[in-house]
Amino acid sequence: MEWFTAPEYWTGRLVFQRALAVVYLVAFLGAALQFRALIGERGMLPVSRFVARVPFRRAPSVFHLHFSDRFFAAWAWTGCAVSLALVAGLDGLLPLWGAMLLWLVPWVLYLSIVNVGQTWYGFGWESLLLETGFVAVFLGNDEIAPPVVVLFLLRWILFRVEFGAGLIKMRGDACWRKLTCLDFHHETQPMPGPLSWFFHHLPKPLHRAEVAANHVTQLVVPFLLFAPQPVATAAAALMIVTQLWLVLSGNFSWLNWITIVLALPALTLPGKAPEVPDTPLWYVIVILSAAALIVFLSHGPVRNMISRRQTMNRSFDPLHLVNTYGAFGSVSRIRYEVVVEGTADSVPREDAGWLEYEFRGKPGDPRRWPRQFAPHHLRLDWLMWFAALSPAYAEPWFGGFVERLLANDRDTLRLLRRSPFPPDAPPRYVRARLYRYRYTTWEELRRTGACWERTYVREFFPPTRLDA
Structure with a gap:
């Protein structure tokens, strides 16, 4: 099944998987260190109160069955351990089905946390990590070459992240259309970084150029992800450079980093794929079934993107399989x-x-x-x-x-x-x-x-x- 795999993305898949595992690790570590005061037994928004009024079908989580601070801590630290195992490449030592199950574990663990996290977990990058993590389950390991269908599903997520963010800006605050938003953004963003003061004081013409470049990167470049190589690699590389610029200018949790991670599988990186056995038929069936499900569920985000009443960072199902994204549809002036x-x-x-x-x-x-x-x-x-x-x-x-x-x-x-x-x-x-x-x-x-x-x-x- 030569049409089903793309060996030239072997290195890109490897780097993507290790980087995604690092993001998982950061997410679980943050949950383990902060949950007691936020959603713990004596927290500001206790999980026990939440699950008492919200049914399982609306927020699937293991914590509907049992919750205690000790149990949550064990759950989060287990996520850290599994993430470290994936960073170390344990999935490459397992059979294909075992690697898929191993990648499913952090997704299930983090889904249970997000679905009871309430307002503390109401950020778009939580759903983005879950959606990316779900697709990563089907990416395979060293037993097969990277499947083309899954690679395109990852590009589809990246497309919605960037294009959705670009649309919400153009439809939202007029300063994005006037190219003046960065006159305020670096000063009013949620959490400035050590260089944000300097970014704010850049010359205004440079701010205009930054906004214009952002519009190109978010409204034009995403379509090039689906072009033949080397165009797709150039598009992904441009997105990575843009995200690194945002990393320097502020503190946006792991939003920029997971966007960079999503761009990695679109790159044709140096490295030769080893000889691998033929792709198992059961694996092809599983991949095509998962792809069909994701394409079907994508109608919600697509309708949202083309709607004049576009919303940002919304999940369309309780499993966070397919979501809509966006950031800074409006920018505070003060x-x-x-x-x-x-x-x-x-x-x-x-x-x-x-x-x-x-x-x-x-x-x-x-x-x-x-x-x-x-x-x-x-x-x-x-x-x-x-x-x-x-x-x-x-x-x-x-x-x-x-x-x-x-x-x-x-x-x-x-x-x-x-x-x-x-x-x-x-x-x-x-x-x-x-x-x-x-x-x-x-x-x-x-x-x-x-x-x-x-x-x-x-x-x-x-x-x-x-x-x-």
Whole structure:
């Protein structure tokens, strides 16, 4: 069945599989380290409450059968172990069917986590990892050459990621059409990186060129993924370069990295494929059946892309098999940040000794330069950015967050960079205030050493005691 396989993509498949396993590892590690305060037994949005009101058919997960912090931790660390095994190439030592089952394991493990993760896991890259991971199950191992059908399914995912993002920009904020969005984006993006300040201060003509290049990469280049070689390789390489530019300019969890991973199988990389046996008939049947299912389910994302009411980052089935993607359909012009403070004083007056909690990734102290965290996903920091956009985003969880700060909850404090209160002396009151943040100018940076300038806007959450 020479038509079924493409030996020239042997190296590309190998690199893709190892890179995808690394992304899986990052995802499971983040889940293991952060879940207790977010969705644990005493978390802000406990899984036990979620599964009590949401049926299994809407959110398939093993945690409908049983949940405890110990069980979830074992589940997440098992995902880490399986991911490490795949990074090390264990799938290449197994028979074809065994390799497929091994790749199915992290998909099942992570699906159970995402489906009970609630708002903490409501990001497009969660579904993107699951969709990519499901297709990767059928990519095979060293017993066969890469199957053409599966390679094209991976390109189909990459096409929807890029083209969907391009369409939502053109249909959304007018600044994308005017080529002016990057005048604001680097300053107002969810979590700036260590170079974001410098990107913001690039000349405006260069910002215009960046936006124009982005439109070409997202609206034209994706079609070239399905062209003959070497055109497809050039298209994938251009996408990789664009994603690396985004990696340098901000912290977008593993969104950029998994997009890069998706582009790898489209490359014809150096390396000679070894002689392998003929492709088993059962494998061909399985591949064609899975492809037919994915093509059938793709009608939802396709209809969404051509709709004038296009939505971003939506799953069309509870297994996240085929999804729609997009980012920054609108760009904020002003950056707001929620600053959380506590005091040990018995009366929460304005002149009380209010001390600020420091987060790991989100802006706080104007003199503290942003760090690089991606591909690690700081879920609390990301939700704090959404809370600053609108209090509605904070409604389900922010009160629980304040409650845990008042109790000096150990698991919650581990999500922060620093608490201003010792473990045995929690604050009497906690409050939150909304500030407007802007990048300083070159002259302000030299004079003050601060990369941010902030201005008080209003109260976000009133001073609150634990017994209130």
